[in-house]
Amino acid sequence: MVSSPTPLLEIRDLAVNFAVYGGELRVLDGVNFRMFAGERVGLVGETGCGKTTMMKAILRVLPTPPARIPRGEILFKGKDILKMKERELRSVRGTGISMIFQDPTAALNPVFTIGAQMHAVIQSQAQNNHRSIDRRKIWQLAVSALKDVALADPERLLKSYPIQLSGGMRQRVCIAMALSTNPEILIADEPGTSLDVTIQDQILRLLRDLVEKRNMSVILITHTLGVVRELTNRVYVMYAGSIVETAETTKIFSQPLHPYTRGLIATVPRLTGGGIASGIPGRIPDYRNPPIGCRFHPRCPHVMEICKQQKPPLIEVEPNHSVACFLYSPTPKVEL
Amino acid sequence: MQPLTETTLKPSSLTLEQVKQLERISRREELGRNWYKFSRNPISVVGLLVVLTVVLLAVFAPYIAPYPAHAGPFTDFANAKKPPSPTYWLGTDQIGRDILSRILFGMRSSLLMGVVVLSLVVPPGVLLGLLAGYYHNTWIDTLIMRVTDIFLAVPPLILALAVASVLEPNLWNSMMAVSLMWWPWYTRLVYGLATALRNEYFVIAAEVTGASTAHILFREIFPNTVSPILTKMSLDIAWVIIIGSMLSFVGLGVQPPEPSLGTMIADGAKYLPDQWWIAVFPALAIVVIVLGFNLLGDGIRDMFASEEA
Amino acid sequence: MTQPILSVQELKKYFVVGHTGLLGKRTPVIVRAVDGVSFEIYPGETLGLVGESGSGKSTVAYTIVGMYKPTAGKIRFMDTEIGANDQRPKELKKAIQIVFQDPGSSLNPRQTIKQILEMPLRVHRKGGNRLEMVLHLLEIVGLPPETMYKYPRMLSGGEKQIVGIARALATEPSLVILDEPTSALDVSVQAKTINLLLQLQRQFNLSYLFITHDLSLMRNVANRVAIMYLGKICEVANTADFFQKPLHPYTQMLLSSIPVVSEEEEALRPKKVLSQGEIPSPVNIPTGCSFHTRCPFAMPHCSKVDPPFVDMGGGHLVRCHLYP
Numbered sequence: 009m010v011s012s013p014t015p016l017l018e019i020r021d022l023a024v025n026f027a028v029y030g031g032e033l034r035v036l037d038g039v040n041f042r043m044f045a046g047e048r049v050g051l052v053g054e055t056g057c058g059k060t061t062m063m064k065a066i067l068r069v070l071p072t073p074p075a076r077i078p079r080g081e082i083l084f085k086g087k088d089i090l091k092m093k094e095r096e097l098r099s100v101r102g103t104g105i106s107m108i109f110q111d112p113t114a115a116l117n118p119v120f121t122i123g124a125q126m127h128a129v130i131q132s133q134a135q136n137n138h139r140s141i142d143r144r145k146i147w148q149l150a151v152s153a154l155k156d157v158a159l160a161d162p163e164r165l166l167k168s169y170p171i172q173l174s175g176g177m178r179q180r181v182c183i184a185m186a187l188s189t190n191p192e193i194l195i196a197d198e199p200g201t202s203l204d205v206t207i208q209d210q211i212l213r214l215l216r217d218l219v220e221k222r223n224m225s226v227i228l229i230t231h232t233l234g235v236v237r238e239l240t241n242r243v244y245v246m247y248a249g250s251i252v253e254t255a256e257t258t259k260i261f262s263q264p265l266h267p268y269t270r271g272l273i274a275t276v277p278r279l280t281g282g283g284i285a286s287g288i289p290g291r292i293p294d295y296r297n298p299p300i301g302c303r304f305h306p307r308c309p310h311v312m313e314i315c316k317q318q319k320p321p322l323i324e325v326e327p328n329h330s331v332a333c334f335l336y337s338p339t340p341k342v343e344l
Numbered sequence: 345m346q347p348l349t350e351t352t353l354k355p356s357s358l359t360l361e362q363v364k365q366l367e368r369i370s371r372r373e374e375l376g377r378n379w380y381k382f383s384r385n386p387i388s389v390v391g392l393l394v395v396l397t398v399v400l401l402a403v404f405a406p407y408i409a410p411y412p413a414h415a416g417p418f419t420d421f422a423n424a425k426k427p428p429s430p431t432y433w434l435g436t437d438q439i440g441r442d443i444l445s446r447i448l449f450g451m452r453s454s455l456l457m458g459v460v461v462l463s464l465v466v467p468p469g470v471l472l473g474l475l476a477g478y479y480h481n482t483w484i485d486t487l488i489m490r491v492t493d494i495f496l497a498v499p500p501l502i503l504a505l506a507v508a509s510v511l512e513p514n515l516w517n518s519m520m521a522v523s524l525m526w527w528p529w530y531t532r533l534v535y536g537l538a539t540a541l542r543n544e545y546f547v548i549a550a551e552v553t554g555a556s557t558a559h560i561l562f563r564e565i566f567p568n569t570v571s572p573i574l575t576k577m578s579l580d581i582a583w584v585i586i587i588g589s590m591l592s593f594v595g596l597g598v599q600p601p602e603p604s605l606g607t608m609i610a611d612g613a614k615y616l617p618d619q620w621w622i623a624v625f626p627a628l629a630i631v632v633i634v635l636g637f638n639l640l641g642d643g644i645r646d647m648f649a650s651e652e653a
Numbered sequence: 654m655t656q657p658i659l660s661v662q663e664l665k666k667y668f669v670v671g672h673t674g675l676l677g678k679r680t681p682v683i684v685r686a687v688d689g690v691s692f693e694i695y696p697g698e699t700l701g702l703v704g705e706s707g708s709g710k711s712t713v714a715y716t717i718v719g720m721y722k723p724t725a726g727k728i729r730f731m732d733t734e735i736g737a738n739d740q741r742p743k744e745l746k747k748a749i750q751i752v753f754q755d756p757g758s759s760l761n762p763r764q765t766i767k768q769i770l771e772m773p774l775r776v777h778r779k780g781g782n783r784l785e786m787v788l789h790l791l792e793i794v795g796l797p798p799e800t801m802y803k804y805p806r807m808l809s810g811g812e813k814q815i816v817g818i819a820r821a822l823a824t825e826p827s828l829v830i831l832d833e834p835t836s837a838l839d840v841s842v843q844a845k846t847i848n849l850l851l852q853l854q855r856q857f858n859l860s861y862l863f864i865t866h867d868l869s870l871m872r873n874v875a876n877r878v879a880i881m882y883l884g885k886i887c888e889v890a891n892t893a894d895f896f897q898k899p900l901h902p903y904t905q906m907l908l909s910s911i912p913v914v915s916e917e918e919e920a921l922r923p924k925k926v927l928s929q930g931e932i933p934s935p936v937n938i939p940t941g942c943s944f945h946t947r948c949p950f951a952m953p954h955c956s957k958v959d960p961p962f963v964d965m966g967g968g969h970l971v972r973c974h975l976y977p
Contacts, residue, residue, distance in 0.1 A: 029380045054839040055810065174931050204705035205866060206928040209910035213927075231839055234912025261914055275844035277869040279896065279911065279918040284873050287844030291809055363784065363798070370765075370802030545759035546769075552718045553773045553824060554746035563772075567763035 014086050015042045016225055017066070017193060022080030024061055026295075027073055033295035035061050037249040037303065039080070040322055043242075045192070048219060048226040050236035050257065052272075053246035056292045059229050062246075063195060065090075067105065068097060085192075102136040106191035110198035112178035116170040122181055123166030126150040126188060133189040153188040154181070158214060176207040183215065187222075194219065197229045212238055233276050237261055245269045248293055248303040251322055255329040265331045267308050302333070310335055381647045388643020394636030402451040409445035417601045425619045435621035438611065443621060446603040447629045453598050454605055454633065457519050457588040458581040464523040469530025470573060474561045476531065477538020489535065492528040504587065508596035515598045518591045522584060533576060537569045571648030578641035582634040589630055605630050657693035658860050659717070659749075659828055664690045664726035666709075666716050670936065684935045686712040688884035689726070694828065699854070699861040701875030701892070703868060703907070707932050709884040710864050714830045717862070718751045730828070747777045750821035754833040756813035760805040766791075766816055767801040773823035790819045793856075794849060811842035815849065822853065830862045835870070847874060868911055869918075872896055877968075880904050883935060883943040890969040900971040902926060902948045925949075942974065950975060 024036040036058050043049045053059050064070045066082055068089055082089040084100055092100065109115040117125060130149050134141040147166070154162035157180040170178055179200055186194060200211035216239055219226050228239055236243055236257065243260045245253040245268065253266040264270045271288040290307040293299055299306050305315040314334050322332040331337075383389050406412050410433070420440030428435045434443040476488035507521035541547060542565065550560050585605075591597035592606025600607060605626045612623030666687040672679040687709040694700045704710040715721050717728055719741045728735045733745055750773075753759035760769055770787045778786065788798055794815050805813055814834060821829050831850065835843040851874065854861060863875055871878055872892060879889040880903065888901040899905050905926040913919055930947035933939055939946050945955040952974060960974045 029377060054841060176931050204932065205868075205910045206705065206906055207931060209912075209928045212912070232912060233840070233914050237914055238912050272841060273914060275841045276914050277840075277843075277847075277867070277873045278915065279869045279872055279908075279913055279921050280915075281872050281893075281896070284844050284847050284870075286848055288841045291811070291842075363788075363801075366799055367802050370799075374804075544761075545753040545755060546761040548720055549751070549753070549759060549820065550772055552720055552746060552749075552751060554743050554776050555772055556776075559772070559775070563764070563768070564761055567761070570763070 013044065015083070016045045016047075016085060017227075018042045018083040019062070019066075020081050020083070022062070022065060022082060023078050024058075024065055024070065025076045025078060027076070028296070031296045032076075034298055035249050035295050036065070036080075037298070038319070039246075039250055041244060041251060043193075043225060043227065045225055046223050047242055048228070048240045050228045050230065050240035050243045051246060052230060052233060052236055052243055054231055054272075054292065057246045058249045059246055060197070063107075063197065063227075063229060066195075067101060067107070068092075099136045102133050103189050103191060105193045105195060106186040106189055108179075108182050108186045108194065108196040108199050111202050112175060112182045113170070115182050116178060118170050121167055121169055122173075123147075123150060126153065126166065126181075126185055129185050130188055149188060150184075153184040156187065156218065157181070157184045159184070175203050176210065179203060179207075179211050180214070183211075183218070187218065187224075191224075193225045193227060195227045195229065198232075199228070201230070201232060201235070215239065233261075233273060245272070248298065249295070250303070250319075250332065252304065252333070253331045254322075259329055263329075265325065265329070265336055266304075266333050267310055267335070268304050378647050381649075382643045385643060385646055387639050388646060391636050391639025391641075391643055394632060395640050398451060398633050398636060399455065401448055402455050405445075405448040405452055409442075409448045411442040411445045412449075414441040414445045415449035415603050425615065425622070427619075428621055434625045435619075437608070437622050438615060438619075443608075443625050446608060447605065447626055450603040450605040450608060450626060451629060451633065453515055453602070454585045454588055454630075457515065457522075458584045460519050461523050461526060461584045462577055462581060464519070465526040466530055466573065466577065469527035470534050470566070470569070472527075473531040473534025474538050474565060474569075477535045478542050478557075478561055478565065480539045480542065488531065492531045492535075495525065495528040496532070498525065501587070501590070504591060505594070505596060508591060513596045513599065515602075515604075518588060518597045521591075522587055526580070526584070529580075530573070530576070533572060534569050537572060538565050541565045541568055571645065575641045575645040575648075578637050578644060582637040585630065585633055585637075655695055658696045658731060659694040659862075660729045661693070661713075661717065662691050662727045662729070664713065664716060664728065665724045666712050666721055667724045682936060685884050685938060686935060687716065688938075690881070690884070690886055691726075692879055692886065692889065694860050694862060696827075696860055697854070697858050698877070699863050699875045701871040701878040702862060702864045702881060703866060703871055703878060704881035705866055705907075705932055707883065707935050708881040709935070710881050711832055712884075713881070714751065714832050714862065714864050718749055718830055719746065743777075747824045748826050749828045749830065750824055750826040751830040751832060752814070752817050752821050752834045754836055756810050756817060756837060757805075759817050760813055762805055765802050765804055766808075769805075769816060770820055770823055773820060777824045786823070790823055793822065793853070794819045809842070811838050811846055814838060814846055818846075818850065818853070822857070826859070828860045828862065830864070832864045833866070834863075836865065836867065843870075850874075868896075868907055869913070880907070883933070883938050885943065885972070887944065887973065888969075888971045891967065894967060894969050896921060899923065900965060900969070900976060901944075901973050902950050902975070903944050906947070942972075 019039050019041040022036055022039040023034070026033040026035060039062055051059055061070070065077065066089065077090060084104060089097070089100060127146050127150065130146045131141060150166055151162045154165055159165055159177065159180050173181065196215065199215060200208035203211065212235060228236060230236060240257050243255060243257050244251050245260070245266065247268045253260070253264070253269045260269065261273065264273055268288070274285040275287050277284055288307055293303055293306070301317050302315040302320050305311045308315065312334060320332045320334045320337065322330050323337045324330045325336045401408060409415065418441055422440065423436050424438055424440040426432055426436040432442050432444070434447065437443055437446070472488050472492070476485045479485050503525045504518065504521035507524065508518045511517040547560060547564050550564050588597055589604070589606030589609070592604040593610040597606055598604035608626035609623050612626065615622050664687055668684045668686055669681045670684050671682045673682055674680050690713055692700065702710045702713065712721065716723050723737050725737055730745060730749065733742065735741060767787050770790055771783055774783050774786055787801060791798060791800055796812065796815060800808070808816065834850070835846050838846060847870070853859060863871070865871055875892050877889065877891050878895045879886050880901065881887070882903050888904050899908055905923040906928050909922045909924065909926045910928045911922065913922065926949055933946060939956065941956040941958050942960050945951045948955065955974055960972050962970045962972050963976045964970055965976060
């Protein structure tokens with residue numbers, strides 16, 4: 009612990025609840041997550057596992073109420089985002105962390121030109137850093153940002169409206185905007201998955217080139233395992249509000265440990281054929297009344313008695329490979 | 345060639361009694377959920393209570409009113425223009441009638457007008473809207489919507505005044521007049537919804553399966569328009585009451601000696617500001633009724649709006 | 654050879670999407686969504702129809718199921734033939750059913766599952782105990798009876814899609830069109846849904862027209878695959894052939910674009926055909942072979958002459974100037 013540098017982003021035991029009819033949804037249940045500068049991390053999990061809630065918590069955009077954060081901290085370069093003042097937070101959101109959304113159409117305002125929207129982003133970033141910037145400089149920055157994402161004729165593009173662009177071009181514009189502030193972390197939420205495969209492939213290749221060139225830290229949120237494999241070097245697998253396994257990307261695919269990770273990888277249809285695995289039985293639990301112990305136990309083929317009583321901690325079972333499952337950790341001894 | 349029939353219908357594992365029970369439980373849960381969504385905003389509950397109170401007061405006016413006879417032809421000049429007192433809680437009017445009693449009876453005709461007008465207006469308005477919306481871009485659409493436009497182009501109050509003055513001025517005729525100008529709004533509302541709903545996949549599924557037009561209109565499209573219709577109705581009932589009062593105010597609605605909130609305000613206005621209670625209390629009654637229905641409308645909208653379980 | 658259950662011949666579907674020019678000189682803007690598509694489906698078979706947005710694959714589906722009337726061409730189902738302006742008989746509406754992509758919009762939010770499943774029963778299976786039939790349908794697709802009185806919003810995406818499947822089965826169809834039935838679902842839910850569909854196919858000898866953009870999925874469910882690009886089919890083959898030797902450059906581009914999860918799969922992806930360019934607007938389809946604007950192997954005459962279909966043996970058809 010002495011030699012390791014401060015993580016760029018660290019989440020410790022984060023819990024988030026939502027108030028609803030008939031009780032409270034306990035969506036996040038002790039999330040632990042850590043990334044270092046230059047890492048490209050994939051956050052994988054199915055719809056409703058809490059990926060989006062976690063990202064909203066990081067950006068502190070969860071509406072409270074109905075959301076409530078009973079415990080946990082989110083450390084960005086050692087400072088707790090949850091305790092930050094509005095001004096500090098603005099600079100984190102503006103220049104520390106940028107986001108690319110799944111749907112590029114919804115992320116762009118239809119009534120302003122691309123140029124006006126990029127202008128606003130670049131200008132507010134400059135203001136956050138207490139620098140003054142003139143219009144000509146902003147224009148130049150915008151043009152070079154669009155060139156970086158391989159868009160032809162950036163000058164003309166800056167004068168057009170989102171509706172005049174194709175879906176792929178809009179996604180590129182979104183990436184250019186997110187990168188124009190030189191963020192320390194880029195969060196990409198299902199980038200390109202609303203686009204066609206051939207376009208998605210182009211977007212992913214572009215994104216990979218850009219982050220490699222700039223050695224940027226990336227959190228990729230997705231439920232498409234193939235995309236994670238192409239883009240990241242580390243994977244966090246999330247199930248029902250907590251991280252169940254994390255390892256290097258190649259390791260996750262070659263040697264998954266947690267029964268959920270294994271089930272998830274097995275259900276991906278293969279280009280090599282061989283039919284489709286039967287899937288994981290059951291469904292994501294009701295967050296109003298989640299299972300006691302390991303939240304995966306009602307669906308787990310290897311369930312043991314202890315799984316129904318205690319929540320397994322995330323334990324490093326081999327270097328850089330942690331899993332939250334009693335199959336791999338010695339049963340906690342009862343203190344006499 | 346119909347492979348599914350080859351599987352014999354297995355007797356279901358549930359008894360009829362169990363199925364019925366399931367249905368009851370589900371109904372109750374659905375009610376509970378709706379009430380939760382409605383009551384999350386306490387103001388809607390206030391609206392509901394106000395409306396319920398007003399309706400009960402109006403229905404039971406003959407038993408509640410301290411002087412039921414004052415709602416008819418009655419004069420008592422000795423007690424005319426008395427201010428509020430323990431005997432006459434809200435005072436008396438220019439010919440000595442109890443204002444509280446007259447308000448209670450006045451609410452009866454106001455509510456009656458609202459209910460009758462809406463039940464005359466909503467069914468045809470909705471039906472025409474459904475038809476025009478479902479047959480979007482056909483001659484049916486054009487015909488219905490152009491006629492609707494014509495009615496919408498006539499200034500509503502003037503139409504009502506014209507009808508009420510040509511016919512004998514009374515409550516029924518003024519209701520007719522108001523109804524005549526009100527239906528196009530429902531057609532418009534439902535038309536807009538139906539044109540969007542007809543492209544939903546559940547409607548397409550019914551079409552390609554060969555379901556009848558009646559099924560598509562009333563079972564597929566109509567249930568999805570109920571929420572906006574109900575919301576509009578509860579807001580409209582307030583408007584109808586106001587218009588009814590306006591017609592009474594100018595002498596084209598309920599005829600004396602029968603009490604109506606509009607006429608009471610009109611008569612009482614002559615005695616402002618000294619005998620203020622004659623005009624102010626009926627006016628307040630209108631305010632309370634209208635406000636109650638408006639808040640109720642908001643609550644109904646909330647109840648249908650949030651789709652989360 | 655067995656008789657095909659469905660045969661589509663030179664099917665065309667054009668849409669007028671607007672007009673250009675002023676009064677008197679107005680010329681309609683036409684989208685050629687489907688422009689001469691022919692294929693057959695045999696009993697008990699799954700034909701995969703693959704394409705990206707704007708390829709016209711959904712239009713093909715909607716035309717077959719009767720949502721649209723064909724502009725030209727013929728659809729022949731068993732012994733019934735439907736041309737451009739024919740009324741669709743009721744037996745055909747019973748025999749051909751569809752499962753839609755979006756489980757959210759395909760179920761009426763104001764109806765209970767029971768009411769949703771009763772709709773096709775009312776139309777096509779008059780008489781009989783409807784309650785029993787609804788319970789039976791739920792049992793066939795493996796949903797608990799309590800589902801009956803729930804509203805769609807109370808179900809998960811996968812369960813909604815299964816209700817959609819049950820509704821399609823209610824008329825006892827012989828051909829079911831599956832329009833991207835799992836593209837909105839998670840992989841583990843997709844796996845369950847697909848396995849259910851395959852099991853139902855065996856149980857009731859159903860034929861499927863399976864529409865998707867996911868080639869990996871297609872590899873595992875289809876007997877034959879057809880690839881569509883801008884309203885035309887560019888390659889048809891048996892699934893095994895198709896993935897072993899994809900011929901059309903567009904097919905190769907699609908295959909090289911798929912994100913995969915294992916080394917073995919990576920070996921199947923043609924490396925040299927990297928995806929480039931975007932699909933042109935269907936209002937302005939390129940001349941000649943419509944793929945020439947994105948094709949890495951484009952030759953001068955590709956932009957002038959539309960290539961004909963060539964049979965490369967074993968029913969492997971390809972429409973490209975590179976062959977034979």
